Each structure stands twice: as structure tokens, then as C-alpha cells.
Amino acid sequence: MRRSLVIGNWKMNGTLASAQLLAKGIIAGLGSADADIAVCVPYIYLPAINELVKDTALGLGSQNIADKASGAYTGEISASMLKEFNTQYALVGHSERRSYYGDTNASVAARYVQAQEQGIIPVLCVGETLEQREQDQTFAVINEQLDAVINLAGIGSLSKAVIAYEPVWAIGTGKTATDEQAQEVHQYIRQYIAAKDQAIADKVQILYGGSAKPDNAKGLFAQPDIDGGLIGGASLEAESFLKIFQSVK
Numbered sequence: 001m002r003r004s005l006v007i008g009n010w011k012m013n014g015t016l017a018s019a020q021l022l023a024k025g026i027i028a029g030l031g032s033a034d035a036d037i038a039v040c041v042p043y044i045y046l047p048a049i050n051e052l053v054k055d056t057a058l059g060l061g062s063q064n065i066a067d068k069a070s071g072a073y074t075g076e077i078s079a080s081m082l083k084e085f086n087t088q089y090a091l092v093g094h095s096e097r098r099s100y101y102g103d104t105n106a107s108v109a110a111r112y113v114q115a116q117e118q119g120i121i122p123v124l125c126v127g128e129t130l131e132q133r134e135q136d137q138t139f140a141v142i143n144e145q146l147d148a149v150i151n152l153a154g155i156g157s158l159s160k161a162v163i164a165y166e167p168v169w170a171i172g173t174g175k176t177a178t179d180e181q182a183q184e185v186h187q188y189i190r191q192y193i194a195a196k197d198q199a200i201a202d203k204v205q206i207l208y209g210g211s212a213k214p215d216n217a218k219g220l221f222a223q224p225d226i227d228g229g230l231i232g233g234a235s236l237e238a239e240s241f242l243k244i245f246q247s248v249k
């Protein structure tokens with residue numbers, strides 16, 4: 001049985017004060033759920049949020065990670081730097097990184113490897129654009145996104161990673177994939193991995209992301225291959241994020 005996981009992605013929102021308030025609100029409402037929860041915060045807030053989450057059940061993550069270990073890479077933040085602030089998860093290949101900042105499948109795979117070298121769990125984001133879906137390319141796009149990582153890090157590396165299926169057309173648009181649309185792709189991803197290694201496929205957590213909200217989370221999380229969610233907009237309010245968390249299986 002896979003453990004459920006809900007991760008909030010705060011993106012580039014808020015102030016230090018609002019971030020601290022949000023983290024405190026989430027921690028206050030956590031209860032004792034039999035599932036995992038984390039927030040991916042702006043880099044610069046990691047030290048402050050780390051102070052609040054340590055010794056609590058709220059995990060900490062970054063929204064990106066450098067594709068190199070160290071050196072002359074101005075503006076980048078390395079895995080070892082993130083580790084100093086107890087970062088447990090790092091998003092890699094979020095569609096906003098891929099589309100606005102040129103992250104390629106190759107650079108996403110390199111970021112994934114850097115994270116794992118420091119014991120940080122990479123959350124590998126995959127998903128198709130609307131155009132790709134309409135041209136029946138969804139599975140082909142996902143194959144390429146997964147293969148880049150599998151070819152570099154090996155199929156076994158997925159035992160220390162999380163996958164997030166995030167249809168690009170559903171992120172921040174208010175258009176959620178239906179339960180069936182999401183399950184179809186999650187099942188496809190699990191089968192694709194199973195063809196290479198059944199044990200890893202059974203174990204890997206695959207999260208859904210894309211306009212998940214308190215009123216649609218339960219249906220999505222009830223699907224057999226959906227193990228939780230990566231939540232953007234709805235993670236910016238403690239109440240809605242906690243409601244989503246309480247909807248996990």
C-alpha cells in the first residue's frame with residue numbers, strides 16, 4: 001500500500017510574514033493523518049520556514065534545484081545548499097520552469113540526479129500541453145519526460161523519487177482533469193514503469209496536479225493510481241490546503 005502525499009507549491013507568492021503565517025496555519029491544522037504533507041516554498045524563505053516546520057509533520061521542499069553540484073553558476077542554488085535547510089523534496093521539471101525558463105528534459109534529469117545525490121526526493125513533474133493532448137501525443141510526451149530521467153539515473157532511482165502528473169492545460173487554469181482523464185494517465189505511467197520494473201511501479205507515488213481544490217480532490221484521490229496531489233493555488237490558504245490533505249485515501 002502506497003502512502004499518500006500532498007505537496008503545496010507556493011510558487012512566487014507572498015511575503016516572508018505571509019509565508020510564516022501560512023506555514024503556522026497548516027501546522028496548527030495537521031492533526032494526525034496517516035499521510036505525508038509538505039510545502040515547496042520560495043528559496044529565500046526556506047531558512048525561516050525550516051525553523052517553523054522542524055519537529056512537525058509538515059515537510060519542506062524547494063521549487064527547483066541546480067543541475068550542477070557547485071561552481072560558477074550565478075544565481076543557482078545547489079542541492080547541498082538546500083540540504084543545509086532540511087529540504088526534503090525538490091520539484092524538478094515543473095511546467096512553468098519548462099515553458100518560461102527553458103528547462104529541458106536533459107536539464108530536468110540532471111536536477112533529479114543532483115537532488116538524489118544529497119538525499120533530497122525529486123518530484124519529477126510530467127505532463128502534456130493542450131495542443132499535445134489534442135494531437136494524441138500525451139503518452140509520447142510523457143514517455144520522453146520519463147525516459148530522460150530513467151536513462152540517466154536508472155529505473156531503480158524511482159524508488160527515491162515522486163512523480164507528479166500535471167497536465168499543463170490544467171495548471172492554474174481552473175480546468176481540472178476529470179477523475180477518469182487523470183486516472184488514465186496515472187495508470188499509463190505506472191504501467192510504463194512496470195514494464196521495466198514491477199516492484200518500483202508498485203511503490204512509486206504518482207501525484208496529480210492541476211487546479212486541484214477541496215471540492216474535486218476526493219474524487220481524484222480515490223482513483224487507484226493517484227497517490228495524492230501537487231497543489232498550487234489552493235495551497236496558498238491553510239484551510240483549503242488542509243481540506244485537500246484531509247481528502248487523501
Ligand code: PEP
Nearest residue numbers: 171172209210211232233
Ligand atoms: C502547480 O503549480 O503545480 C499546480 C498544480 O498549480 P494549480 O494547483 O494552481 O493548478
